[in-house]
Amino acid sequence: MDIGEALVNAYPKMLRFSKSWVRDTAQAEDFAMQACEKILSRPDVNELQNVEAYAITVIKNLIKDYAKKEKPIYGDPPDLPDETQIGAVLDIRDALSRLSEGCQKILELFGLGNSYEEIGNTLGVPLGTVQSRMSRCRTQFKAEWDQDDE
Numbered sequence: 001m002d003i004g005e006a007l008v009n010a011y012p013k014m015l016r017f018s019k020s021w022v023r024d025t026a027q028a029e030d031f032a033m034q035a036c037e038k039i040l041s042r043p044d045v046n047e048l049q050n051v052e053a054y055a056i057t058v059i060k061n062l063i064k065d066y067a068k069k070e071k072p073i074y075g076d077p078p079d080l081p082d083e084t085q086i087g088a089v090l091d092i093r094d095a096l097s098r099l100s101e102g103c104q105k106i107l108e109l110f111g112l113g114n115s116y117e118e119i120g121n122t123l124g125v126p127l128g129t130v131q132s133r134m135s136r137c138r139t140q141f142k143a144e145w146d147q148d149d150e
Helices: 003-022 025-040 051-069 083-097 101-111 116-123 127-149
Strands: none
Touching: 003 025, 003 051, 025 051, 051 116, 083 101, 083 127, 101 116, 101 127, 116 127
């Protein structure tokens, strides 16, 4: 498969990933297109093994760079009926932030609706590895979550 076809196939996931971070469709499309441009400008573009995984990483880095330079554009916060739910959201974010980057990434991909097989393809690992990592990450998350309750 050539690089153009690989990017066309990866674009819907790139866009979903970008939207999950910025919540603004136009800005998400900009980040996805910037990632395509960045990938296509690489001198070794034809040597990329997993275009989709690399594209997701590029988008994540573009968004982080943008956030450092500009005011973040995460959109309006969701309507929460009471302050107890706000605490729960903060507890979840806190528990997730204490996990390794690998666990955060695998849980993020799963949270975006990717199947174990898709996660394996994105990360470049076998299905069994995804399953065992997911199990460990869930256990670690539960331990971090339970620690917050104490």
